Amino acid sequence: MTAPRKGRVKPFEGPAGGWGSVRSLADILPRERLGPVALAQLARQNKTEGFACVSCAWPKPADAHPAEFCEEGAKATAWELTTLRTTPAFFQEHTLTALRGWSDYDLEQHGRLTHPLCYNRETDRYEAISWDEAFAAIGEALRPISPKAVAFYSSGRTSLEASYMYGLMARMFGNQNLPDSSNMCHESTSVGLKAAIGVPVGTTRLEDFDHADALFFFGHNTGSNAPRMLHNLRSCRKRGVEIVTFNPLRERGLERFTDPQNPIEMTTLRETDISTQYHQLKAGGDIAAIMGMAKFLIEWDDAASAAGAPPVLDHDFIDQHTKGFEDFVALVRSTTWKTIEKESALSRSAIEEAAQVYADAKAVMAIYGMGLTQHVKGVDNVRMLVNLLLLRGNIGKPGAGPMPVRGHSNVQGQRTVGITEKTELVPIERLEQQYGFSAPREKGLDTVETCRGVIDGSVKAFVGLGGNFLRAVPETEAMERAWPNLEVSVQIATKLNRNHLFPGKVTYLLPCLGRIERDVQASGPQAVSVEDSTSCIHGSRGKIAPASEHLLSEPAIVAALAKRLLPANPKVDWDAWTADYGLIREAIEETYPEIFPDYNARLFTPGGFWKGNKAAERIWLTESGKAEFFTPKSLNAAGFEDADKRFRLITLRSNDQFNTTIYGYHDRFRGVKGTRDVLFMNVADMLAEDLTEGEIVALESDAGDGVRRRREGLIVTPYDIPRGCLGAYYPEANVLIPIEHHADESHVPAGKSVPVRIARG
Known part of the structure; x- marks a missing residue:
């Protein structure tokens, strides 16, 4: 049994917000070695002419509060602005095998990546490489691979501009394998x-x-x-x-x-x-x-x-x-x-x-x-x-x-500008006319299908525009075993995460600018845009000095990859787009004229500009032309029946994390401090299972597919949770989720009701 991380669980009696939020902010700023410069940036967060929060997609009001950020948003900003750095020298001291013993928190807490890196299989270390060398090598490695065997993943933090370029690059390469964060949540x-x-x-x-x-x-x-x-x-x-x-x-x-x-x-x-x-x-x-x-x-x-x-x-x-x-x-x-x-x-x-x-x-x-x-x-x-x-x-x-x-700050917006595996959601004919190429019509791979492909070997290359894919997806152990079989793995990121510790045969780690940082290109300082949960589009402008002079912006990286991967096309000027993001927005407007009229002129509209919604006008774009009532075949959304000793596991986020990013070990609202190795359990279920508070147990998958999945070292903790249900933290509990335990039709991993049993020893 793996020893759990020691901590304490003590019921929290206070409210949300209040002095607890203030203390949380006071804790993270010195931990990231930040001073007045960070406070100045927080004053710009979610404001007109400021920057859009890099965490959630909650709307930005036209009439902002003096501090238009929350506790989680402040943590995300401090996490990105940290003065801590992960330089090439760090990898001379640590092999990737050794780093796999580090926690998610410790990996990202070490600081911002500063140089493009190439994995050396002989030494099991990342080594610094020039950008030109990296792009040339990536293009050379990807071009011979069948387009159907390459997945282009993107995180929901990626801007509308970079997302549009990324989706276009994938389709011009020959596929719609565009799994994204939305596949995992909404x-x-x-x-x-x-x-x-x-x-x-x-x-x-x-x-x-x-x-x-x-x-x-x-x-x-x-x-x-x-x-x-x-x-x-x-x-x-x-x-x-x-x-x-x-x-x-x-x-x-x-x-x-x-x-x-x-x-x-x-x-x-x-x-x-x-x-x-x-x-x-x-x-x-x-x-x-x-x-x-x-x-x-x-x-x-x-x-x-x-x-x-x-x-x-x-x-x-x-x-x-x-x-x-x-x-x-x-x-x-x-x-x-x-x-x-x-x-x-x-x-x-x-x-x-x-x-x-x-x-x-x-x-x-x-x-x-x-x-x-x-x-x-x-x-x-x-x-x-x-x-x-x-x-x-x-x-x-x-x-x-x-x-x-919605979760990530632009996860909805990515879909708006073409990050999807579904042909019917993209104006394919308009893209073909605009850029003079034949676009694929075949449905691409979503997240679950990409995972299947990594495991069975049909996916041979993976390009990740942000995120921590390997940590976020289900079937953790099988995915980690299969990942090194990839011919090519390219990760674009700001910080080191667990996905980067499992290299493919050819692996590159490319550090990018954060949204809060100053992005200066040939035409001058640039701005990007995001879409919030309510379909409003917001401009975002970073002003702080970049973490390293060696960083490139996401649009610049995508453009450089596209130039190495694709044949020259006179209708796509990747260099011009990199020099002036306003030209990318003009291209987006041409592709989606109904959504983005006068895009550049409206970029910094207070409160954002609304892209419109036909259902809000009671215009129903369904096959029948009306809103459709639905008759469910089952009242049980879990997808499996209750049985003796079988529980429904709910994977949870802590108050001290955003998705796979762990800011610390204090889940204040649930009274947990110093550990994430917790199993929340109804007291009556504890009695029925003859378990005591503080006892260490394991969870095992009860999916009935014959695969052994186990999460060890969990501290039994009494909690106000319905009988038959358990709670444990995501992403650590993902090891218990089968790849095929997903939502019907949408393929979203079903992490809110996972069939498990409690095991001792």
């Missing part, structure tokens, strides 16, 4: 919303918070993953908006909040209660819970009709704008309360309380995260949520509609 949204309402993104914007009568949350930890939203939630509660939360764990940000920017609240320790109802349903129980609410709404509507009272459902909207209502109603009527209560682990009375709030509200926003999308039936989860909204016409009016909360 692809279920993209598939589910598009099928239901004709657009793959949410329909709401920041101003909708001012018009909503009720907010319904599903599967989102706002306090850790989008803390700036807490200001909107606080404002809603101050005017009496009901907030109903469905989530297996009680997350502090959806319970209580103290505004760090409010002097009265800080000095008096005053708190705002956020959720007016909090329902801890079983992992995978969302379809059942929504089915229960729908059952009440339909029954109440029947009673109102019989009594001659005003209807509960919006029949005018349903008749004019939807299809499939009768089939859905028939399913709702035939579903028993026994089944609903069993699958949701909620009582009928609790669901009735939530349904009553929904019925009383004139405008409802449905806000959700990966607690809906990362299940085998994740797409069904999204579609059931749309069903609920359609019943009372809660799409296409102020204060109403779905609001998926």
Whole structure:
């Protein structure tokens, strides 16, 4: 049994925000050896003419707070601005094999990469190389490989400009193998919303918070993953908006909040209660819970009709704008309360309380995260949520509609400009006319398919534009074993991470500028752009000195790779694009004229400029031309049945991390400090398993595929979590997720309900 990292677990009694956020910021700045220069940059964060936060995609308001950053955003900024450096000399002291014993935190904490590096297999070390040598060698290594065998991955932090160039390069090379961060999180949204309402993104914007009568949350930890939203939630509660939360764990940000920017609240320790109802349903129980609410709404509507009272459902909207209502109603009527209560682990009375709030509200926003999308039936989860909204016409009016909360700061925007494996999502004919080439029509590889290809050897080369792919994906052990078989591995990054420690036969590590750093090209200082969760486009301009004089920008690196990889094309001037990013934006505007008119002129519009959304106008771009009700075949979104000794594992993010980036070992809201080797468990389940607090156990996969997957050294910790469910930290728990345990249709790894058993010894 692997010894766990020692730490302590002590319940946290405070609110989200407050002095805890201030202390967290005070801790990370000196740890990164930052002074006044960092504070000056924080003042520019998420401001017009400033820079877009490098962590989450929460919108940037036109009227910003004095400090328009949250605790997590401040950590991300400090992480990028760190004065610590990982130079070539570091790799003379450490082999890659030895570095695999380092933690994720220690690898990135060592500091920013400063030079382009090439892996020397004989010494098992990275060595410095010139940019020209690196680009020439990469092009020479990639060109002979079949385009179908090369994957071009991109992280959701990559700008719109670099993403557009990257997708174009891949298609001109001959494939649409463009897996990205969205494949791992909100692809279920993209598939589910598009099928239901004709657009793959949410329909709401920041101003909708001012018009909503009720907010319904599903599967989102706002306090850790989008803390700036807490200001909107606080404002809603101050005017009496009901907030109903469905989530297996009680997350502090959806319970209580103290505004760090409010002097009265800080000095008096005053708190705002956020959720007016909090329902801890079983992992995978969302379809059942929504089915229960729908059952009440339909029954109440029947009673109102019989009594001659005003209807509960919006029949005018349903008749004019939807299809499939009768089939859905028939399913709702035939579903028993026994089944609903069993699958949701909620009582009928609790669901009735939530349904009553929904019925009383004139405008409802449905806000959700990966607690809906990362299940085998994740797409069904999204579609059931749309069903609920359609019943009372809660799409296409102020204060109403779905609001998926995205992770990485431009993960939604990448899709907008062509980072997708799906031909139907890209204006292929327009690209061909614009650039004079024959684009591939064959569907490319998504993240799950790329992982399969790495394991079975059909993927022979991988180019990563940011991210920590090998750490973020499931089936960790098999992926790490297979990665060295790649013919070519190219990683573009700012810091060292675990993916970089598993080289292919030819491997290059290319350090890039961060978004906060000054990017000066031939035409002068440059700006880039990103799209937030609400489909608003924002300009971003870095002003701090680069971490090293040897760094190149992401657009410059992509352009240099393209020039080495592709034959010359008179219609694509990669050098001109590198010299002036405004020309890239003009090219994007030509490809997507409906979305980006006057792109350069609107780049720094306060609050961003909205790209539009047809469903928000009640124009449904579905096959039927109407919004589609959906009839699920199962109320269990987990994709597997409960069995004796089998648990549903929920992978969790800490308050001290963003995706695979670990900022430290203090998950303040859950009371965990000094360790990530924790197994959160219901007390009744502990008694049933004869486990005691602090006992060290392992988790083993119970997927039934005969593959042994094991996560050792977990500290049993009693926690307020539904029976039959466990919690453990991501990405360390990814070793337990089979590559084939993913959402139907969307292929999102189903990390929110993983079948596992507890093992001793």
